[in-house]
Amino acid sequence: MAESKDGGLVFKPMDQFKVDSLFGDGPIGMFTITNVTLWMALAVIAIVLVMVVGARGRNIVPSRSQSIAEMIYGFVHNMVRDVAGKDALPYFPYIMTLFLFILFANFLGLIPGSFTTTSHIAVTAVMAVAVFLTVTIVGFVKNGTAFLSLFWVSSAPLALRPILAVIEVISYFVRPVSHSIRLAGNVMAGHAVIKVFAAFAAGGIIAVPAILGITAMYGLEVLVSAIQAYVFTILTCVYLKDALHPHH
């Protein structure tokens, strides 16, 4: 947030989302190591530290780190069972993976100066499309063509059913779009707002309310990080329930 040549403040709230190559200045290709790669790897390392190393003791009376791991595990396990049903429990590892990765990537992104990988639609779209493909394949494997009854609302009057079928098909295919943009948009919006406040913090007397604003937004962002990880996984559970029990 430096001052420009003619004295005015320069707002560059989106610069924090720039993808840069870590080694060298070459063009960014598919296998270039970028800061996105680095922070995704750090998220995985953090998950391993908490879930594997932290819970290694397997004590009856858990230590602090072990009880954190157990709480996260129990939380996601209960979510899958309550929302998607008991027969969705074979898919629990996948949902647990999604939840942990999003949660840790969001929280790591809150460290000042770090890079938020989940603010990129490219990252979240991969996860959302993976969920979409998984759910569609599971639906067809488990139910065969009966899965298509998801689009045929048998509880509605017969005349309305074709119209509803069109709407259901559209809303089914919009799922990966809204699923990915919800997470990326929420995270990106919060971080951009913090940067906008940070630009005001350089402006003399305005700095006091600006820093208060940063503090408040940061608190909100911690909340949003956890809630968006929760929302992403709970929507995965809802989609999975639709795939396992397509009948309305």
Next chain:
Amino acid sequence: MEGNVAEMGQFIGAGLAAIGSGAAAIGVGNVAGNFLAGALRNPSAAGGQTATLFIGIAFAEALGIFAFLVSLLLMFAV
């Protein structure tokens, strides 16, 4: 007064798209307020419905995020 009309339209459009974020705020407030009203009438049933609450909030919020995205696209991508 000279200027780029297309750029002006871009910024006006971005501002108009930001109205959608406010509309989404109304929607999310509606969901949460109605949940609270129901939860206070029947507190024992409220605990089991938090998942539904968050799903409702997520769906209402998605459209606001779409508006935000349109505004961002107009500002930086077009």
